[in-house]
Amino acid sequence: MKRTFLIVLLIITTCFASATTITICEAGCDFQSIQTAVDSSKSGDSLFIKAGVYKEANIIIYKKSLHITGEDGTIIDTQNKGYGFSVEATDIIIKNLTLRNIKISYTKEYAGILLFKSYDFVIQNVTVENAFFGFLIQKSKDGEIRNNVISGQGTAEADSGNAIHLWHCENVRIINNDVRRMRDGIYLEFGNSSYIADNYSTENMRYGLHFMFSNDNIYENNIFEANGAGVAVMFSKRIKMFNNLFKRNWGTASYGILLKEINDAELKHNVFEDNTIGINADGTNRISYFENVFKNNGYAIKVHGACYDNIYTRNNFLHNSFDLSYSGKLNSNKFENNYWSNYTGYDLDKDGIGDVPYRPVKLFSYLVNRTPESIVLLRSLFIDIINFSEKVSPVFTPENLIDNKPLMHQASW
Amino acid sequence: MFKILKYCFFDLMRSSWSYVYFGFYLLLGIMLLFLNNDLSKAVITLMNIIIVLVPLIGTIFGVMYYYNSKEFTELLLAQPLKRSSIFLGQYLGVAFSLSMSLILGLGIPFIVYGLFKSNAIWDFSLLLIVGVFLTFIFSALAFNIALSHENKIKGFGYAILLWLFLAIIYDGLFLMSLILFEDYPLDKVSLIGTMLNPIDLSRTLIILKLDISALLGYTGAVFKQFFGTSFGLIISFSALLIWVGLPVMRIIVKSKKKDF
Amino acid sequence: MVEIKNLHKTFGKNKVLNGVDLSINKGGIFAVLGPNGSGKTTIIKSILGMVIPDSGDITVLDTNIKQNSEYRKNIDYLPQIANFPSNLRVIELIRMIKDLRKQTDDDVRLIDVFKLQPFLNKKLGTLSGGTKQKVNILLAFMFDSPIIILDEPTTGLDPISLIRLKELIANEKKKGKTILITSHIMSFVEEVADEIVFILEGKIYFKGSIQELKNKTNQMDFEHAIANILTENHV
Numbered sequence: 001m002k003r004t005f006l007i008v009l010l011i012i013t014t015c016f017a018s019a020t021t022i023t024i025c026e027a028g029c030d031f032q033s034i035q036t037a038v039d040s041s042k043s044g045d046s047l048f049i050k051a052g053v054y055k056e057a058n059i060i061i062y063k064k065s066l067h068i069t070g071e072d073g074t075i076i077d078t079q080n081k082g083y084g085f086s087v088e089a090t091d092i093i094i095k096n097l098t099l100r101n102i103k104i105s106y107t108k109e110y111a112g113i114l115l116f117k118s119y120d121f122v123i124q125n126v127t128v129e130n131a132f133f134g135f136l137i138q139k140s141k142d143g144e145i146r147n148n149v150i151s152g153q154g155t156a157e158a159d160s161g162n163a164i165h166l167w168h169c170e171n172v173r174i175i176n177n178d179v180r181r182m183r184d185g186i187y188l189e190f191g192n193s194s195y196i197a198d199n200y201s202t203e204n205m206r207y208g209l210h211f212m213f214s215n216d217n218i219y220e221n222n223i224f225e226a227n228g229a230g231v232a233v234m235f236s237k238r239i240k241m242f243n244n245l246f247k248r249n250w251g252t253a254s255y256g257i258l259l260k261e262i263n264d265a266e267l268k269h270n271v272f273e274d275n276t277i278g279i280n281a282d283g284t285n286r287i288s289y290f291e292n293v294f295k296n297n298g299y300a301i302k303v304h305g306a307c308y309d310n311i312y313t314r315n316n317f318l319h320n321s322f323d324l325s326y327s328g329k330l331n332s333n334k335f336e337n338n339y340w341s342n343y344t345g346y347d348l349d350k351d352g353i354g355d356v357p358y359r360p361v362k363l364f365s366y367l368v369n370r371t372p373e374s375i376v377l378l379r380s381l382f383i384d385i386i387n388f389s390e391k392v393s394p395v396f397t398p399e400n401l402i403d404n405k406p407l408m409h410q411a412s413w
Numbered sequence: 414m415f416k417i418l419k420y421c422f423f424d425l426m427r428s429s430w431s432y433v434y435f436g437f438y439l440l441l442g443i444m445l446l447f448l449n450n451d452l453s454k455a456v457i458t459l460m461n462i463i464i465v466l467v468p469l470i471g472t473i474f475g476v477m478y479y480y481n482s483k484e485f486t487e488l489l490l491a492q493p494l495k496r497s498s499i500f501l502g503q504y505l506g507v508a509f510s511l512s513m514s515l516i517l518g519l520g521i522p523f524i525v526y527g528l529f530k531s532n533a534i535w536d537f538s539l540l541l542i543v544g545v546f547l548t549f550i551f552s553a554l555a556f557n558i559a560l561s562h563e564n565k566i567k568g569f570g571y572a573i574l575l576w577l578f579l580a581i582i583y584d585g586l587f588l589m590s591l592i593l594f595e596d597y598p599l600d601k602v603s604l605i606g607t608m609l610n611p612i613d614l615s616r617t618l619i620i621l622k623l624d625i626s627a628l629l630g631y632t633g634a635v636f637k638q639f640f641g642t643s644f645g646l647i648i649s650f651s652a653l654l655i656w657v658g659l660p661v662m663r664i665i666v667k668s669k670k671k672d673f
Numbered sequence: 674m675v676e677i678k679n680l681h682k683t684f685g686k687n688k689v690l691n692g693v694d695l696s697i698n699k700g701g702i703f704a705v706l707g708p709n710g711s712g713k714t715t716i717i718k719s720i721l722g723m724v725i726p727d728s729g730d731i732t733v734l735d736t737n738i739k740q741n742s743e744y745r746k747n748i749d750y751l752p753q754i755a756n757f758p759s760n761l762r763v764i765e766l767i768r769m770i771k772d773l774r775k776q777t778d779d780d781v782r783l784i785d786v787f788k789l790q791p792f793l794n795k796k797l798g799t800l801s802g803g804t805k806q807k808v809n810i811l812l813a814f815m816f817d818s819p820i821i822i823l824d825e826p827t828t829g830l831d832p833i834s835l836i837r838l839k840e841l842i843a844n845e846k847k848k849g850k851t852i853l854i855t856s857h858i859m860s861f862v863e864e865v866a867d868e869i870v871f872i873l874e875g876k877i878y879f880k881g882s883i884q885e886l887k888n889k890t891n892q893m894d895f896e897h898a899i900a901n902i903l904t905e906n907h908v
Contacts, residue, residue, distance in 0.1 A: 250625075250626055250629045251629055251630075252629065252630060252631060252637075254629070254630075274626050275626060276626045276627065276629050276630040277630065296453075296626065297626055297627075298624065298626040298627025298628070298629070298630050299627065299630070318453070319453050319454065319457060321623075321624040321626070321627035322627065341451075341454055367588070367592070370592070370595065371591050371592050371595045371599070372631045373591055373599040373600055373602075373603040373631075373636075374588055374591045374592070374603070375627065375628060375630075375631055376603045376604065376606070376607050376613075376617065377584055377587065377588055377613075378616075378620050378624055378627065378628075379460065379461065379464075379616060379619075379620055379623075379624070380584045380613070380616060381461070381464070381465050381580055381581050381584070382581050382582075382584035382585050382588065383584070383588075384461070385581070416772060416773055417773075420769055424758050424760050424761060427760045428760055482758060484752070484757065485757060485758045487723065487752055488752060488757070488770075488812075489773070490721070490722070490723045491721050491723070491745065491748070491750035491752065492745060492770070492773055492774055493742055493743050493744070493745040493746035493774065494742055494745075494773065495742045496742070669725075670725060671725070672684070672718070672723065672724040672725055673718065673723040673724065
């Protein structure tokens with residue numbers, strides 16, 4: 001009995017005694033090298049890295065739960081030799097430090113921080129400069145990535161990686177990060193039940209945000225500005241997109257957001273401004289577009305074939321060159337109670353709803369689809385005349401594509 | 414020339430037509446802004462009006478002024494004045510007074526509305542610049558027509574026809590040929606097509622500003638260079654200058670050979 | 674003073690001037706006469722540079738007028754129809770022409786001669802035909818140039834103004850100027866003209882004094898002499 005008690009006591013004391021803080025600095029402490037410190041630490045230890053430039057790469061943390069913290073001016077320069085941290089552990093925290101000069105490779109995905117099969121992780125206040133990949137997170141779950149700044153120098157898609165890249169992850173919160181000049185700002189492949197909010201993603205060569213095969217995610221209050229191709233959400237289910245701003249995505253294959261093979265998603269209170277295409281929808285079903293703003297886009301919405309049961313309500317379409325372009329058949333999609341700045345009807349009974357239905361598809365958009373060069377005739381009087389005659393008696397545009405209750409004033413919320 | 418310009422200008426500034434024109438734009442500006450309360454929408458509506466109406470008014474007014482001041486012209490011709498300065502003076506008098514009515518008529522309501530505080534000011538200035546260009550181009554074309562036709566009715570007829578052609582029919586033919594030859598690369602052709610019509614040219618300048626996001630949606634290197642860089646802007650402005658220059662040159666040449 | 678050599682002009686298919694030679698070397702009043710469509714106005718307008726001849730040369734005061742506009746400061750011209758910009762006031766028009774040509778004080782005297790003071794601040798569009806013609810005359814006479822061309826100067830004038838006009842013309846003649854007049858009023862021509870230039874079918878048919886014309890046609894009276902030319906030539 002006494003013996004068992006002693007053993008228990010021994011175990012407890014050992015445990016408490018082991019939770020120590022190890023300090024690393026350039027000179028005068030126990031450790032000058034982070035890797036050496038990691039190697040001599042025990043699971044549960046804290047590592048404090050004092051300000052200074054540490055020329056280390058490929059710092060490996062294997063099955064040790066560590067809390068690593070830097071201070072202002074803690075810089076790890078990997079000198080283009082590989083990863084910054086390469087981690088496979090549970091309960092891992094990396095905070096307050098800068099990683100620099102991540103190696104560019106065409107065969108391996110070098111990242112500032114690589115997490116593999118890691119659970120309960122936190123990456124916070126980390127700056128990655130000259131990144132190839134920023135954070136590469138694989139087969140991990142229950143983590144938080146917050147307040148980080150990641151920027152790259154890549155010039156082409158081939159020699160640049162993604163800022164925050166999740167692969168086979170679950171329940172990760174990506175909040176308030178600033179990602180720019182990478183390939184994709186934030187990329188989720190097989191990433192489920194995650195929450196992405198308040199991020200700013202800009203000047204990325206491909207997508208500001210990119211979803212592939214990722215279900216049940218929410219992203220809100222993000223700003224996606226001037227990315228090569230905008231935001232792409234593909235092959236995913238039950239995505240909620242709220243309050244995001246999609247801005248200035250210009251180019252031949254550019255859009256605010258691309259929705260491809262998406263089911264049961266919800267778009268609410270998003271703003272699409274100055275994009276070549278606001279929303280490019282291709283094979284989307286049961287999507288609700290509610291109270292979004294489309295302002296000064298080339299096309300507010302471009303719908304390709306095979307889109308079923310989409311509902312557009314209370315959206316504001318303001319001064320877009322084209323409000324809507326439709327190719328293929330209209331498949332039980334519904335437009336109702338939207339505000340169209342091009343609407344010219346009247347409201348005699350003063351109920352705020354126009355008495356004349358609105359047809360968002362113009363003959364001219366049909367012509368431009370057929371002969372793209374005819375775009376140079378945009379806003380010509382002749383085009384207005386043929387649009388008008390088409391409005392009076394539709395021949396080319398789908399007859400049932402119609403907003404029967406257009407709003408007289410912008411919807412507000 | 415400047416003396417004649419001065420007299421024509423003041424003569425026109427006192428004529429009731431200038432007031433009608435000025436009043437029309439004033440009313441239009443006020444209606445658009447204060448009934449609509451949406452500056453962006455007002456600018457777009459204004460663009461449609463400027464592109465269609467300014468050429469029409471410039472043509473009609475130019476032809477009318479020429480025929481109405483025939484005796485005055487003859488009085489001037491007997492004076493020791495060069496023919497070119499007489500006609501250029503009259504032409505510039507018409508063009509300046511029309512431009513003045515346009516700028517003041519639209520400018521005043523927009524300034525009252527608070528244009529300077531809004532970022533629509535560039536769109537608006539561009540509209541006015543294009544409007545002034547169109548005024549100069551179409552009054553020059555009108556003078557050309559009037560110089561070539563002694564018969565007033567014929568002159569008016571040709572002037573209206575010219576407007577109708579450039580404002581509407583040209584675009585119709587243009588669109589038809591684009592659709593007809595859609596199997597061929599057309600981006601260069603379509604850009605050249607817009608250069609050949611001053612109304613299309615002005616429209617291009619304005620959509621470069623208002624609809625740039627839509628214009629950038631098209632493939633084709635020529636389009637990309639034209640719309641994506643300042644190249645398009647420079648080319649369009651140069652073409653507009655040529656469009657003013659050519660008819661003015663013809664006024665000079667034609668007036669030297671004409672009998673009165 | 675005015676020298677015209679082999680002047681040709683065609684309007685469309687209509688040959689108006691067919692080799693006109695005319696030389697006026699001295700002062701005096703020359704009446705240019707001829708039936709309608711004979712080319713009177715075309716000759717006058719050619720001298721003024723308003724009609725560009727197909728061929729031939731015109732010299733005014735030893736200057737060839739081709740591609741030239743300065744020579745016109747030596748010519749005062751009274752056009753046939755007095756129609757001015759209707760928005761201008763009379764005084765403004767006078768000032769404008771002075772501004773365009775040169776400064777002169779003669780206008781004050783002429784305003785007095787034709788009693789134009791009450792109209793000075795009226796717009797030209799509101800004036801009667803006669804008053805307009807007075808303004809027209811004023812503009813033509815105020816510059817004191819060596820050559821004066823008057824195209825139907827008597828149109829619309831009341832008797833008093835007509836007398837004043839004749840006085841004016843006589844005055845200018847005294848100064849030794851060359852004055853070209855066209856008119857349909859034969860009595861007026863007979864009264865003022867020193868020489869007749871008669872134009873027929875685009876050519877100078879006769880040039881000489883009224884007496885010579887009478888002699889040539891064997892008529893006692895000027896009007897009949899003119900009528901005689903016309904009937905003999907089947908016009």
